[in-house]
Amino acid sequence: MPSPPYPVNADGCHPDKGWTQRQAAAWLVQEESPTGEVGFVRSTAGFNGPLCEPLTVQVQFWRLTYRSAAGAQARGSTGSAPDYSFTMAAMKHVQLRVDGRRDVVVTPPKGYYSSHPSPCVGGLVAFYTGGPLTEKELPSRIVSGDSLLTFDSADFHTNRVIDSKLSSPSDPAVCDADGKPTRPTSAPSFPAGALLPTPSYPPIRLNPTHT
Known part of the structure; x- marks a missing residue:
C-alpha cells in the first residue's frame, strides 16, 4: 500500500510548520459551487491531514463592470478572445483558518450570483x-472566452492566488465606457441594489494590459 502524501505524527496531525x-x-482541496460558494473539504485522517497548524486562507469576491475595448471582437485567424477594461469593486472578504478538521x-x-446575468x-x-x-x-x-477553446481568465499580478473564477456578463461587447449596453439585449439585468461594494474597499478603475 503506498504511503499517504501527508502522514500524521503521534499527535494525529501532519506537521506543516514553515510550509x-x-x-x-x-x-488545499476546494469544492466549486455553480452558485458562487467556495468550500474547503475536510481531510481524510492519515491520508492528507489534518494539519498541525491551520493555514491562513483569504476568500474574496468582487463586482466587475465591463466596458468593451476598442475593436473588442475576436482577433486574427486563431479567433483569440477580446480584452476588456473594467471597474472593480470589492463585495466580500473573509479570512479563514483551515486545517482539514472540518468542511x-x-x-x-x-446579489453576487444570478441565473440571469x-x-x-x-x-x-x-x-x-x-x-x-x-x-x-x-x-x-480580463480575457473573455468566446469559443470552446478559450476560457474567461483574469490575470492577477501575484502567484499567491491559488484559484479564481469569473462570473461573466452575458454580452460585454455591447457595453459603453460607463458599463451600460449600447443596444437592446435579451439578458435581464442584475437585481436592483445588488452587488454593492463594501465601504472599506473603494472601487478601483483598471485598464487592460496589452502584450
Missing part, C-alpha cells in the same frame, strides 16, 4: 494564501 505557499496550495464553506455576498456586470471570486491582496496584485486584464 511555502506552493505547499499550502497543493494541500468550511464561504457563501457569496447577496447582466450584459455588462459580472463577478470575480478568488482564494489565496497569506495576507489580503494589495492593489498592485489585483488583475488589470
Whole structure:
C-alpha cells in the first residue's frame, strides 16, 4: 500500500510548520459551487491531514463592470478572445483558518450570483494564501472566452492566488465606457441594489494590459 502524501505524527496531525505557499496550495482541496460558494473539504485522517497548524486562507469576491475595448471582437485567424477594461469593486472578504478538521464553506455576498446575468456586470471570486491582496496584485486584464477553446481568465499580478473564477456578463461587447449596453439585449439585468461594494474597499478603475 503506498504511503499517504501527508502522514500524521503521534499527535494525529501532519506537521506543516514553515510550509511555502506552493505547499499550502497543493494541500488545499476546494469544492466549486455553480452558485458562487467556495468550500474547503475536510481531510481524510492519515491520508492528507489534518494539519498541525491551520493555514491562513483569504476568500474574496468582487463586482466587475465591463466596458468593451476598442475593436473588442475576436482577433486574427486563431479567433483569440477580446480584452476588456473594467471597474472593480470589492463585495466580500473573509479570512479563514483551515486545517482539514472540518468542511468550511464561504457563501457569496447577496446579489453576487444570478441565473440571469447582466450584459455588462459580472463577478470575480478568488482564494489565496497569506495576507489580503494589495492593489498592485489585483488583475488589470480580463480575457473573455468566446469559443470552446478559450476560457474567461483574469490575470492577477501575484502567484499567491491559488484559484479564481469569473462570473461573466452575458454580452460585454455591447457595453459603453460607463458599463451600460449600447443596444437592446435579451439578458435581464442584475437585481436592483445588488452587488454593492463594501465601504472599506473603494472601487478601483483598471485598464487592460496589452502584450
